[in-house]
Amino acid sequence: MADQITILAVDDQPQNLRLLDAVLSPHGYRVVPAISGEKALHQLSESDVDLVLLDIVMPGMDGHHVCRRIRQDPKTAFLPVVMITASGQQEKLAALLAGADDFISKPFDQGELLARVASLARLKRYHDTINRQAEELRRWNTELEDRVAAQVRDLERVGRLRRFLSPQLVDVIIDSGEQDFLASHRREIVVVFCDLRGFTPFAEASEPEEVMGVLNEYHQVLGKLIFEYEGTLERFTGDGLMVFFNDPFPVDDAPERALRMSLAMRDDVRVLADGWHRRGYDLSMGVGVAQGFATLGRIGFEGRFDYAAIGSVTNLAARLCGAAGPWEVLASQRVYHAAEPAVLGTEIGALELKGFSRPVRVFDVTDTGDHRER
Structure with a gap:
């Protein structure tokens, strides 16, 4: 018995x-x-x-x-x-x-x-x-500790993901438990590169606290729009910023999203610039947008990883940004035509860009197609 x-x-x-x-x-x-x-x-x-x-x-x-x-x-x-x-x-x-x-x-x-x-x-x-x-209570406590540790790891994982993904994408990843997108892969993406005109002389002539204050305002405005348009933030580099679309999850309207976000960034930062001007800061913004294939995935070392895009398309977006005048959004021909009629703009011709053997046809994107006369 x-x-x-x-x-x-x-x-x-x-x-x-x-x-x-x-x-x-x-x-x-x-x-x-x-x-x-x-x-x-x-x-x-x-x-x-x-x-x-x-x-x-x-x-x-x-x-x-x-x-x-x-x-x-x-x-x-x-x-x-x-x-x-x-x-x-x-x-x-x-x-x-x-x-x-x-x-x-x-x-x-x-x-x-x-x-x-x-x-x-x-x-x-x-x-x-x-x-x-x-003993059962001890086992339950152990299981609870394990669950809490797992939840902490999940929170840390979410924190890492939120550094370069929109909240919508993070939610999808957490729900599915899918992290395969971190592995190296090739995909066509649309890259947006932007920075501030006049930032270097401003930084040289200003106190560090003033520079950080301007960057904080600038990043807050851009970050909100990146999340709104569900872009993937690759990196901040001072006043420079790089975002791409169509990865890690594909979107059908990547060119249109990229250009709409770029125009919204231009308009919102212009409002900031009015306030900066009253404080004596002469700053403006330029944006470059390009489309092409890139290799994407996790780069870095244990304890510090980033999610990055590698390819000539990122260089092209950066060169277009460098060629843009104050408040200009310059887009490659491929992006502009893919986004029509959602955006308006004019062709400014073929530009000789450093690092590219052939001239690149470029369009100055001025507005969204929502304002097109009917």
Whole structure:
């Protein structure tokens, strides 16, 4: 039986052990005999015991010594021990001092023996239940700690993703658990590169706090629009900023999104520039937009990774940005025609750009098609 009580009976007289077995076994108890203190301790190390009936007077290791050894072992420290003695009150006191929970006088009364065994067996079961619940609680705490640690890792992962992805994309990634996009891959993207005109002389002539104040205002405006248009922010480089579309998740209208975002950036930063001008800062903005294939994925080293695009399309966007005048949004022919009629602009001709062997046809994008005359 799974819930059967096991009693270790310890006595150097075999007839006493047989008597205990004859009394206890018919009541469902399992009696394990031991004819010496040494054998009793060996049985305790080998078997699961619920209660010990221990004779005091035995050759070699007496009952007091056995009881003290039981109490010294953490595994059996709370095991119920009933001393069996034929001696008087002084011997009973010594048994209690040795750590016994109860005692029975010889010759024992069967009813008393069964009552005391039943009472202590219940206490042992209660103690086992408490230990089992404590172990379950420990396991639950461990599982909870593991879950909290996993959630912290998820939060850290989300924090890393939010450095270069829009909130909408981060939500998709977290929901799906998908991180394959971090692996190196090739895809056609639209790249937006922008920076501030006049920033270098401004930074040279201004206090660091003034420069940081302007950059904070500038980045706040641009960051809001990047998230709104669901672009992927690759990097900030002082006043320079690079965003791309169509990766890590494809979008059907990448050219249109890129140009609409660029025009919104131009307009919002122009509002900032009015305030800067009143403070004596002569700053404006230029934007370059290009489309082409790039290799994308995670770059860096353990503990510090970025998600980057590598290819001539990023250089083209940067060169177009460099060629743009104040408040101009210059786009390659491919981007401009792909976004029509959602945007308006004029061709400014073929430009010779550093690093490109052939002239590049360029369009000055001035407005969205929403304002086209009907």
